Structure formats: C-alpha cells, structure tokens
Amino acid sequence: MLRRGKLQGSDGGSPSPLTLSPSVSTATNNQLTFVECESKVQELLTELHEVIKVTQKQREEGNINLEAIGKTQEKMQGEVKLSTYFKQKLRNLYSAALDDADSESDLLKKGLDIIAKIKAVQEEKRIAARLSSYNPLDDQPRKSMRRGVLMSMLQKSAQTLPLWIGKPNEKIPPLCGAVCAGPDYIAKPGDKVAARVKTDEPEEQWILAEVVTFNTYLQKYEVDDIDEEGREHHVLSKRRV
Template structure:
C-alpha cells in the first residue's frame, strides 16, 4: 500500500527528531568535556607561576578551543535538524492548502500562528568575523531575491473600501516573465480579499532569521528609526517609530505607532516581534504609489 504524503512527511519528521535526540545527547557530552577542560586550564593557571610550563599551557588552551569548536559544530547540526523539521511541516502545509484550495482557520487561530512562527524564527548565530546575511533582522533581501512559495511577505494591496494597505500575505507563485507575484491574503476567508497579483516592488519578503542584539546590533533598527510594523492583533503594517530596539535575543521592539488621535502624533508603546518590523516604504509624491 503506497504511503500518503502526510505519512511520508510524518516519517521524515520522525527521522529528524531521532537524529536531533542523539545530537542533544552528544551536545551534553561535549559540554561536559568543555567544562572539564576549562576547569583544568583554570587550575593550572592558578598554580605557582614558577613551575608552569609554557608549552603545557599552550596545549591546554588548544585542547579547550578544540573541544569548544566540536561542541559548536554539533549544536549547529542540531539547529539544522530543527530547520529541516520546520521546512518539512511548512511544505506539507502548503501542499495541503493547494490540494484543498481552502483555508478554514479562524482569525484568532491565524493570529496565534503568526505570533508563534515569529517567536520561533531561527536565531542567527554567526562565526567570528561573519556578518549577518540578508533577511536577518533589519537587513533587507538582495534586490534579485525571490521569495519562495509559502513564505510570508508584506504586500501592498488595494481594497475598494479601504484603499491601499500593507498586509501579511503568503506567496503562491512568482512569474519571472512578468516579474509579478501571486499572493494570498492570509485572512481571505474572513475579509474576502482573496488572491492578488502584484509587481515585485509591492512585495517585501519578511525576515527569515532573528538578529541577536548582543552580537549583531547592526542588524536591528536603532532607536528613532521610522519603520513599518504589524499592529498588534491585526494583519496590517503601519508606520511606527522605534522607541526601544530589542536588548536581548528574546526581546521585542518597543514601537510608537503613528496615530493622530494622540497629541504627540504617536500611540503608547507597543511590543512587536522582529519578524514583523521592516523598513519603511516612502510614497512617491508624483504618483502617490509606494516606491
């Protein structure tokens, strides 16, 4: 009896979970070895200076560095397995959606999923000297980049009653000959906006990785930057001012949204996760369109 797509995907996930389980045990072993190596090094440096051998000290440092590098390598393998699991589940979700051509989830469930996916977005952990890549935190995509099917993006759509709005959308396809995306409003069942065909300049890929403020602060929007961000409990992006950037990799941006109802012109502070804070798109004064 042939396996169904769901069964194959479940098997692939289970295989990676088993590998991840083994890697986690390996990480713990390597961590213990690293700690022992550091303790040995510390004890030796605290001994009588006159009796120390410079060569032995060098060897202890080399051993400690090598053990740390091995631990790092295994941790990166574990992170890769987690990424593969995420990709398999996302691919299966896309295929299920294509085959059924229907979304039946309520807005509340979608909002929880949007927030959860942003919280669990992979954290970029670079090696010494490496710079964060495009789509990490505030770093935009390369001009030639094409978002993949199923990726979440910010899309500028036109609604007869609401005018132009930047919304969270999902990529359905990209036509290279016309340079246009087909995207789905994620709440199409609720608001009937459905599918849109948009030029590439009207679609902004959302970050694929979170930036760590403690190691890569340059990959975050600094205080005072005008950005576009997802207003809490909505699927629309609005202009906001960065009041406080994240201080740790677990923190969110503190933003002040533009709001004429307040004397200062800005709302009280709101917290927004990194994934839904993007560079502000200024409007072209001549055409009235976003550039």
C-alpha cells in the first residue's frame, strides 16, 4: 500500500462493504467508446501538429523583428543624440514584437489545451478498455507493478499536469496548486485522489487511490488503491476522499 500520511485516531466508522449500483453512478454514461477514443486522439494529434507548425512560423516571424530591434540599437550607439527617426522606429518595432509575443503565447496556450484534451481522452480510453465487455482482461486481476516503476509513472504524471496560465488579477480556479475544490465537487472516474482508509494497523491511513465511480444516492466513492494488487475496492464517504 502506498501511504501518503497517517491520522491521529478516527472520526468515523469503517465504510460498509457494499457494491455501488451502476444505475445511480456517474461513471460512464457520457464516456466515449474505445474506438471513438482512438479516433478522437488521432484528430487531436493532427490538430496539435498543425498548431506546432503555425507556432514555429510565428516564432520565426517574431525573430525578424527582434533582430531588427538589435540592429537599430547598434546603429543608435553611434548617435550623440537620439533622433526622432530612431525613436519612432523603435516604438514601431517594439509594438510589433509585443504583438508577435501575444500571438505566439496564444498559440502555445492552444497547444497546451489540446495536449490536456489528449490526456483526458486517453484516460477515457483506458477506462473504456477496462470496462468493455469485449476486453478479455476485464475480469482479471490487475498486473502487479514494481514500486520503482509505479513511482516513475507518478512522477511523469505530475510533470505533465495541465498548466493554468492566468491573466493579471484573475482568480485562481479550484484544484489549481493548493486551492481546494468546492464542497459540491465530484471527482471523475480515473482521477487520482488521497483516500483515508481502514487498515490492519490501529490508525487509519492516507493512500493514493483512483476513483472508479461515485454513487450520487449514497454519496460514496468507490476507489482502487493504485499500489494494491487485485480488484479490491474501498467504498468511502466524500469526507474520506
């Protein structure tokens, strides 16, 4: 079990060993099928490739203005007094360079948004493959994973989290950095969460888990310990996730 911390005592009883009904679950009603996910990923990759090409072209055009600014400043060094001509030329070049930077920034943000969409669709693809009745491994226990491999995967996942780029004075959204989610927030299937579970030890433990589903009627999550073999689930109330 991959532990994230300990609790001093318990403020609630152990969750009851129930099975959540798919009819009241938020799990997969609107999820794409495995084939649809494959097609969507290819579409997004094509779109990302085009954005990268346009970004590179925009960067090359922006470099022309930057080089012109550098050459103009070199010429100005020989001037005893800054002439009106150079002042106006620099204003125009700086204005053009700022426009180029804004355009490149918008393209980079668009590329990051596409990458975030690709990751989201890939997660849906993984869940679809896991839940599909056509998947021969669906009812099989999960393959065990060495701790080092698991930690490497988690580190890579952390490095590729979606990047929020805010504007001046813009309010930071929930779940960005240390900003908590609202009380009505429901984690989606596949989300990684910190879950507080009962163990064989006297104290409860915090584990890193993956959301399987959420029962809206019972207000309980069903989660998997990502460092646990087999298909054993933990059924937990919202306050434990």
